[in-house]
Amino acid sequence: MTAMTWQAVQAEALRRIRTREWPPGARIPDEEDLARELGCARTTVNRALRDLADAGLLDRRRRAGTHVATTPVRKATFEIPIIRQDVEARGLVHGYTLLTRAMAPPDAATCRALALPGDVPLLRVVALHLAGGAPFCLEDRWINPVAAPGVEQADLSVTSANEWLVRHTAFSGGGIEFGAVAADAVQAAHLACAPGAALFEIVRTTWAGADPITAVRLTYAPGYRMKTAL
Amino acid sequence: MTAMTWQAVQAEALRRIRTREWPPGARIPDEEDLARELGCARTTVNRALRDLADAGLLDRRRRAGTHVATTPVRKATFEIPIIRQDVEARGLVHGYTLLTRAMAPPDAATCRALALPGDVPLLRVVALHLAGGAPFCLEDRWINPVAAPGVEQADLSVTSANEWLVRHTAFSGGGIEFGAVAADAVQAAHLACAPGAALFEIVRTTWAGADPITAVRLTYAPGYRMKTAL
DNA sequence: CGTTGTAATATGTATGCACATATTCGGGCT
DNA sequence: AGCCCGAATATGTGCATACATATTACAACG
Incomplete structure (x- = not known):
């Protein structure tokens, strides 16, 4: 009778939530009762319900019990793709062209994002990613050489800056x-779209403790959408 | 010496990954060894490492052991805010205006998204959300009355359609x-921006089993950004 | 030489127990 | 009435153990 896995318990709980057998806001039976009812140990129930609470479907508080969340969807997890994999997953050939690579003082937005004074020169790397020969994504990256020693000597035309880091x-x-931005002249030229076109943009910053390593702005060609299931 | 909680084990593992004591791709000691080394039970180590694997930092396979992921950031979880809460979290007053509410056959994109034939009329609800009096987000929603019985009688000017559903x-x-879209005339008018402006857009669909319930397109006023920590 | 079966191994999961901790409830005191 | 404190309660966590399961390595076999 060890047939009750935590997945089965979770599935049953999910069913009761979704069929509104346990309506939003209601308090559900405590772990011990559920364990008895479903024929498993309390720890198994705990594991199942804990995951549902992590997903935002349940609210659990000591002594107060477990309640069905009134706002069912609160979190979504996205796979942040490596661009090459993203392209190849679409069945297209990935291409990569290094456009710029130079030391320069960062622009104001980058300074803010990385909490750096404007007079420290950073390594700027601009590259274009292609999907099946067509422009896919423009990568505009600033790297802090202090936090990434050796990057000034690295050959970033073969290894992408991301991989190197x-x-x-x-x-x-x-x-x-x-976010969404209007294409400027440079972006329009490289992504083969009209200036002012609406582009989907991802900005990522990474840190090593208190030291900023890199900030990268990925600007995708028009039509790009990021999807996930709930 | 029972001071070793699973959080402590996880923190230690995280430290070793980040300091590259366990470099990307390396195989790490198995659970039993770690448990012995850290002075806790194997189940505690399992709990700690399982969570890290869920987060994408570790790859675990039976018999093959646990390896540090070579692509450290693969997943990001976003809080999908209820618009009212999103606005109020910014310290602004939330406003809501129902603009349209009518039965109509859905457009082609909505048909595709909901896997419905084009000749079934749906309830369309268009509303504008305000933040501190300024346009914040335009909500364009299609509701399948078959999956949401009673919605045709509901007063959606008080309760928002989202809450009702x-x-x-x-x-x-x-x-x-x-995704990113260029503002059309209607969006521009309601969001107080120029036609063609780059707008951030979220499209959500929800289902009850195989039956589509609703599709909603949220178009945010220029400048909106969605953020999360890694 | 490849193929297949089998044993070894690391993780995955269930259980019973004990104790920790947060929160609520209610009684007793002022 | 109001406040404080202890008891009750539900979840959170740790441990030892046992067994399940996927995967790899390796040896036997045709």
Whole structure:
């Protein structure tokens, strides 16, 4: 009778939530009762419900019990694709062209994003990713050579800057932002679209403790959409 | 010496990954060894490493052991805000205006998204969300009255359509998409921007089993960005 | 020489138990 | 009435153990 896995318990709980047998806001039976009812150990129930609470479907508080969340969808997890994989997953050939590579003082937005004074020169790398020969994504990256020693000597025309950094720097955290921007002249030229076209943009920053490593702005060709299932 | 919680084990593992004591791709000690080394039970190590694997930092395979992922950041979880909460979290007053509410056959994109034939009329609800009096987000929603019985009688000028659906329908899954679009005339008028301006857009669909419930397109005023930490 | 079966191995999961911790409830005191 | 404190309660966590399962390595076999 060990047929009750935590997945089965979770599936049953999910069913009761979705069929509104346990309506939004309601308090559900406590772990011990559920364990008895479903014929398994309390730890198994705990595992099942804990995951549902992590997903935002349940609210659990000690002594107060477990309640069905009133706002069912609160979190979504996105796969942040490596561009090459993203392209290849579409059945297209990935291409990569290094456009710019120079030391320069960062622009104001990058300074803010990386919490750096404007007079420290950073390595700027601009590259274009192609999918099946067509422009796919423009990558505009600033790298802090202090946090990434050796990057000034690296050959980034073969290894992409992303791969080099993954292999050579210690990463401890960062941030990611999504937004929409109008194509400027440079973006329009490289992405083969009209200036002013609406482009999907991802900005990522990564840090090693308190030291900024890199900030990258990915601007996708028109029509790009990022999807996930709920 | 029972001070070793699973959080502590996880923190230690994270430290070793980030300091490259365990470099990308390397195989790490198995659970039993780690448990012995850190002075805790194998189940505690399992709990700690399982969560890291869920987050994409580790690859675990039976018999093959646990390896540090070579692509450190693969997933990001976003809080999908209820618009009212999103606005209020910015310290602004939320406003809501119902603009349109009518039965109509859906457009081609909505038909595709909901896998419906084009001749079934749906309830279309268009509303504008305000933040501190300024346009914030345009909500363009199609509701399948078959999957949401009673919605045709609901007063959606007080209760938002989202709240009504959360309370009255059984949800089983869905999808979400992010993208960028150029403002059309209607969007420009309501969001107080120029036609053609780059707008951030979220499209969400929800289902009850095989039946589509609703598709909603949220178009945000220029400048909106969605952020999360890694 | 490839193929297939089998044993070894690392992770995955269930269980019973004990204790920790947060939160609520209610009683008793002022 | 209001406040404080202890008891009750539900979840959170750790441990030892046992067994399940996927995967690899390797040896036997045709």
